[in-house]
Amino acid sequence: MHNKTLAELSAGIKSGEFSSEELTLSYIQRIQKLDGQLNSFITVTEKLALQQARAADKRIAAGQADALTGVPLAHKDIFCTDGVRTSCGSKMLDNFIAPYDASVVSRFKQAGMVTLGKTNMDEFAMGSSNETSFYGAVKNPWDLDTVPGGSSGGSAAAVAARLVPAATGTDTGGSIRQPAALTGITGLKPTYGRVSRYGMIAFASSLDQAGPMTRTAEDAALMLNVMAGFDERDSTSMDRAVPDYTAELNQDLKGLKIGLPKEYFGEGLDAGVAKAVEAAIEEYKKLGAEVVEISLPNTGLSVPTYYVVAPAECSSNLSRFDGVRFGYRCEDPKDLEDLYKRSRGEGFGDEVKRRILVGAYALSAGYYDAYYLKAQKLRRLISDDFTKAFEQVDVIMGPTSPSVAFKRGERSDDPVSMYLSDIFTIAANLAGLPGMSVPAGFAGKLPVGLQIIGNYFEESRLLNVAHQYQQVTDWHTRAPEEFK
Amino acid sequence: MSLDKADVVKIAHLARIAIDEEMIPEYTNNLSGILELVEQMNAVDTDAVAPMAHPLDMVQRLREDQVSEENQRDKFQEISPKVENGLFLVPQVIE
Known part of the structure; x- marks a missing residue:
């Protein structure tokens, strides 16, 4: 059951193959059995989850199910959850029981999804390795001595280890995409303003954006369908129609123009990462895409x-x-x-x-x-680089992270070397653009992520581009040996 | 730019954060390292560039001045470190 995607789980519940309660219980048992090795959860809400699952089963029986009703997920512990501790990975909030739900959380509740718990994270989302959490480091299921990335490292490790079928994350400088890359899952940071920030504990308000962390692009589309939309309680939420993000998944990629920024393939990029990303781009050529070299000079x-x-x-x-x-x-x-x-x-x-x-x-x-x-002036120049690039190309591709998962402790004493691990992801936040990371092979035994950056509000195209790649590759189906 | 210990003590006061005396040299080093990284910004002339405060050009939304939230004082005070008679308690401020 735990190897099924959200789409498959939803179909299984609706056809009566298993109930939401059975599914929820099986995930809770898996978390109890395996999370001791990973530390990906701060709080497991098993009682609440089973209540929600039973309610979902009733709703399904009454014929009132939405697309994801009864399917479990976990929330990064940065999202306020009414009546449940919301720690943000900090001693500061260790005793904080949120008195209300974040908009993202209430949207998933309304959709009838089941919350398994709250995932570990770098303290206040400040980190790229999940080593700054008050609740201890999270381990990468592909190699327990390495980091899962951060700051949404708990969500990433839990999805990669099949402890949850999907999780929420937040991305201020790469905190969805970089851990997705380091754990071999799919992560999407939407356009700034697409998903409400209400009830999401603020780090840097002009950069913070929530998004889905899943195994497949199709699942990310299903999650974004629930998450995206206007919210009057967030003053920077965009009042703009939300498309069905699954609608364009199956379009072919003939004639797609992919920009490869030369700055993303230079010095400092690990050879194994470069090789995997180049191979992914070859796959896109086979799918009919054209590749154009571009420059983002202020990278x-x-x-x-x-x-x-x-x-x-x-x-x-x-x-x-x-x-x-x-x-x-x-x-x-x-x-x-x-x-x-x-x-x-x-x-x-x-x-x-x-x-x-x-x-x-x-x-x-x-x-x-x-x-x-x-x-702020440089931010304008960085943003202008992208505006110019998108006059020429449809999407931009490159590595998500310059290296694969690094060893715990390797960079934790040197803040500046840690900061440089986000060199390819930060620009999309400064510009406010949507970006994804998609599993694109391995360097040694560790996963490599391909980053895809799109123009404003073009999440549908990003998901389409990622989904088409996942139709001809199987990297996104690989599971770490001990968590199969 | 390199900071000295006195700078760190001053900034920590501005941010209302107590830092142990023995940790100050480490903070001084780390913060100086971060500011050195940040100073790479000076390589570019930005005199003619308009600052960008926000990724999307948008104006502040306005709404009618109506009460939209219900009073949840008791619920909010349940999670407070110290309350009495509906008030949040802090050490005496006025002698």
């Missing part, structure tokens, strides 16, 4: 720009964690300032504190123009 500036914009916004967003109304409070504060300082000093981990400090510095008197304003 190298995306990491420095991001590490001003994201910390600046994070220092502002995380000022709400002050030990007063919710979250962690230090013992015996001697005055209000001591309460703020020690609650924050003790409640946040090192990486979160570093980023808050960088942001506070960049926004402080006398430095704003040199850092934040400068970064």
Whole structure:
């Protein structure tokens, strides 16, 4: 059962092959049996899941099922879930029982999907290896000594190990795509504004975007059909019609113009990753696509720009964690300032504190123009690169990550080397464009991800391009040996 | 740009974050390393470029000034570290 896709599970429930309750129970048992090796979950909500499953079975029996009713999923622990701890991977929120549901969570509830639990993540989504979580590192099911990527590392590891058929993630600088690549699954970051940010704990508000993490592009389309749409409670939500993302999956790719940015294939790219990505592009040629070399000249500036914009916004967003109304409070504060300082000093981990400090510095008197304003100007140049590229091509392809999964501990002492692992994913966030990572083979025994970036609101095309590749390759069906 | 310990102490105060004395050298190193990375931005002349605050050109949506949320004070106070009679408690501020 656990090797079935969302589409197959949904068909199985509807045909009566198994009930939602049976399916949910089998996943809970699998999580209990196997997650000790991975640490991909922070909270497993088994009682709630079984209640939701029984309700879904009734709804199906009454003939009121939607496409995914009764199918289980897990949420990254950044999404508020009413009555369930929402920790964001932090000691700061270890005791935080969310008093409401994020819009993404309520949409899945309305669709009748079953929540198995909350997945592990880098603290406040700040990290590329899932090593900064207060609840401990997540392990990559393909090699337990390596990282699953981050920050949505728990969601990625759980989907890759077949502990859940699908999960939600969030992507501020690559946090859906990079872990998807490192664990051999499919991940989609939609256009900024496509999915509501309401109830998603904010890191960098002009960059954060939620999206699906699944095994196949078809499943990602089914998930996005539920997630996408206008929400008046998110002031940057786009009021724009939502297409059926499965409608264009089967279009052929004849004449598709693929841009290959020369900056994505240069120095710093592992040979094994380059080889797998080049082989994937050969497959696209066989499918009738044309390949054009393009240039995104400001690619190298995306990491420095991001590490001003994201910390600046994070220092502002995380000022709400002050030990007063919710979250962690230090013992015996001697005055209000001591309460703020020690609650924050003790409640946040090192990486979160570093980023808050960088942001506070960049926004402080006398430095704003040199850092934040400068970064916003570069953001324009990075975005303009893509605008020009999309005059020539339909999609852009390249590696998702410059390397395969690296060993735990290898980069955790050196923030800058960790930051550079997001070099190919960050630009799409700065520009607000949709991007995907699709399994495209292996380097050694570890998976490689192919990144596909599209123009604004062209998620349907991305999913079509990914799905067609998955019709002629089987990388997305491979499972790690011990989790088959 | 390289920071010194006094800079880090000042920024930590601005951000209201207590940092242990013995951790300050490590923070000083790491933050200086990050700022060095960030300074690669200066390689490009941006005098004529308009800053981009947001990925999509959009205007702030307005709505009627109507009450849209119900009062859930009790529910929100259940998760607070310290409350009394419907108030959030903090150490005494005024002597």
